Amino acid sequence: xxxxxxxxxxxxxxxxxxxxxxxxxxxxxxxxxxxxxxxxxxxxxxxxxxxxxxxxxxxxxxxxxxxxxxxxxxxxxxxxxxxxxxxxxxxxxxxxxxxxxxxxxxxxxxxxxxxxxxxxxxxxxxxxxxxxxxxxxxxxxxxxxxxxxxxxxxxxxxxxxxxxxxxxxxxxxxxxxxxxxxxxxxxxxxxxxxxxxxxxxxxxxxxxxxxxxxxxxxxxxxxxxxxxxxxxxxxxxxxxxxxxxxxxxxxxxxxxxxxxxxxxxxxxxxxxxxxxxxxxxxxxxxxxxxxxxxxxxxxxxxxxxxxxxxxxxxxxxxxxxxxxxxxxxxxxxxxxxxxxxxxxxxxxxxxxxxxxxxxxxxxxxxxxxxxxxxxxxxxxxxxxxxxxxxxxxxxxxxxxxxxxxxxxxxxxxxxxxxxxxxxxxx
Numbered sequence: 408x409x410x411x412x413x414x415x416x417x418x419x420x421x422x423x424x425x426x427x428x429x430x431x432x433x434x435x436x437x438x439x440x441x442x443x444x445x446x447x448x449x450x451x452x453x454x455x456x457x458x459x460x461x462x463x464x465x466x467x468x469x470x471x472x473x474x475x476x477x478x479x480x481x482x483x484x485x486x487x488x489x490x491x492x493x494x495x496x497x498x499x500x501x502x503x504x505x506x507x508x509x510x511x512x513x514x515x516x517x518x519x520x521x522x523x524x525x526x527x528x529x530x531x532x533x534x535x536x537x538x539x540x541x542x543x544x545x546x547x548x549x550x551x552x553x554x555x556x557x558x559x560x561x562x563x564x565x566x567x568x569x570x571x572x573x574x575x576x577x578x579x580x581x582x583x584x585x586x587x588x589x590x591x592x593x594x595x596x597x598x599x600x601x602x603x604x605x606x607x608x609x610x611x612x613x614x615x616x617x618x619x620x621x622x623x624x625x626x627x628x629x630x631x632x633x634x635x636x637x638x639x640x641x642x643x644x645x646x647x648x649x650x651x652x653x654x655x656x657x658x659x660x661x662x663x664x665x666x667x668x669x670x671x672x673x674x675x676x677x678x679x680x681x682x683x684x685x686x687x688x689x690x691x692x693x694x695x696x697x698x699x700x701x702x703x704x705x706x707x708x709x710x711x712x713x714x715x716x717x718x719x720x721x722x723x724x725x726x727x728x729x730x731x732x733x734x735x736x737x738x739x740x741x742x743x744x745x746x747x748x749x750x751x752x753x754x755x756x757x758x759x760x761x762x763x764x765x766x767x768x769x770x771x772x773x774x775x776x777x778x779x780x781x782x783x784x785x786x787x788x789x790x791x792x793x794x795x796x797x798x799x800x801x802x803x804x805x806x807x808x809x810x811x812x813x814x815x816x817x818x819x820x821x822x823x824x825x826x827x828x829x830x831x832x833x
Contacts, residue, residue: 435504435505438510439504442510442513442517445514445517445548446493446496446517449517449518449521449522449545452522452528452531452538452541452542452545453486453521453522453525453527456527456528456529456530456531457482457485457486457527459530459531459533460481460482460485460526460527461479461482462530463530463533464477464481464482465478480670481670481673482527484673484674484677485525485526485527486527488520488524488525488678489520489521489524489525489527491520491681492516492517492520492521492524492681492684493516493517493520493521495516495684495685495687495688496512496513496514496516496517496520497513499512499513499516499688499691502691502692503692506563507563508559508560508561508562508563508691509691511552511555511556511559511563512556512560512688512691515549515555515556515687516684516687516688518545518548518549518552519549519550519552519553520549520684522542522545522546522548522549523545523548523549523550524549528542528545528546529542540586543585543586544585546585547581547582547586550578550581550585554574554577554578554581555574555578557613557617558570558571558573558574558613558616560617560632560633560636560690561625561629561632561633561636561690561691562629566616566620566624567616567619567620570612570616573612577609580594580605617633617637620633621633631690632690632691633690635686636686636687636690638686639682639683639685639686640682640683642679642682643679643681643682643683646675646676646679646682647676647680650672650676650679712756712763715763716752716755716756716759719751719752719755720748720749720752723747723748723751723752724744724745724748727744727747728744731743731744
């Protein structure tokens with residue numbers, strides 16, 4: 408049996424075999440000199456501001472225990488995170504010195520991670536007002552680069568084209584924040600709800616643009632790059648929300664300060680945010696990316712599993728304690744309630760994990776789920792099938808359904824020496 412197949416013209420193969428090489432920038436020496444100058448200025452401002460930041464921290468914690476040690480630790484934490492961003496920028500520039508997106512990624516990592524994200528450079532402008540404009544310009548450049556990067560990643564082009572105007576509008580909105588902070592147009596004077604709504608709207612627009620690019624434009628390698636960056640951003644955002652909002656809210660509800668101090672929370676937030684530059688660097692630098700689908704799958708499964716088990720545990724403790732109060736009248740939480748709730752959660756762990764794994768594979772990895780189901784069904788038939796012709800037909804069908812090639816051929820060598828090989832096509 409034969410079936411008409413289509414011939415698809417692939418784009419010219421580049422370094423990775425499926426896409427053309429990234430477009431190289433013109434006047435590369437001038438671009439490199441400009442990047443070197445920005446790097447020198449950024450690092451110089453950060454190093455100059457470190458002693459001033461230490462003095463600010465010591466003044467802010469006068470009278471507290473271990474004041475000097477705490478101030479030194481916070482400055483060292485900022486220095487460590489800035490060093491990681493700087494090192495990753497150097498790695499990207501070293502591996503992709505002629506690529507437009509590689510150079511722009513290095514610039515983004517440098518300006519945002521060293522000049523914008525830590526508050527250390529602000530200490531320089533606070534102590535020496537004549538440095539206010541250079542520091543504000545550096546911090547604005549970092550925010551502007553990141554605002555553009557989220558729209559042009561991973562190939563350096565605005566897709567769809569309307570995103571260039573959205574990025575320009577978002578950058579213009581940020582100008583008063585850095586250069587005219589006392590004016591009414593600055594977002595510093597907006598209500599927290601309005602600022603959150605604006606940020607959320609921008610995130611949704613970025614997500615929609617990247618989803619459109621992923622479905623309509625991206626190649627296989629670019630989709631892998633996108634999955635890496637989205638994985639890092641989502642994980643960092645979830646950790647930030649849990650640490651910055653979830654943990655304080657839980658402490659207020661339970662009337663407990665908890666084991667984490669403000670310094671520890673600051674440390675965890677800063678360290679988890681490093682997932683963003685790390686995944687950005689992996690996506691840009693890797694010659695052949697490791698498939699991140701397994702990490703995303705496991706994160707979805709075990710994240711949902713943790714949330715579900717925590718909710719079941721709290722609900723079981725609440726319900727069982729109500730039963731104990733109704734029967735015995737005791738108001739304190741009984742150890743029996745804790746033991747029963749723990750055993751119930753332990754018994755539900757594996758069944759719930761399998762259910763979540765099946766549902767997530769079914770909804771988010773439909774093609775892989777269907778392929779696994781098809782192969783599992785064929786393995787059962789294989790143990791029972793004795794008709795070679797029928798088995799050959801089913802084998803071709805399984806290959807067609809799981810790998811979805813344009814053409815499938817099967818050759819079977821016969822036992823007779825002079826007879827031609829049996830051939831089956833679809």
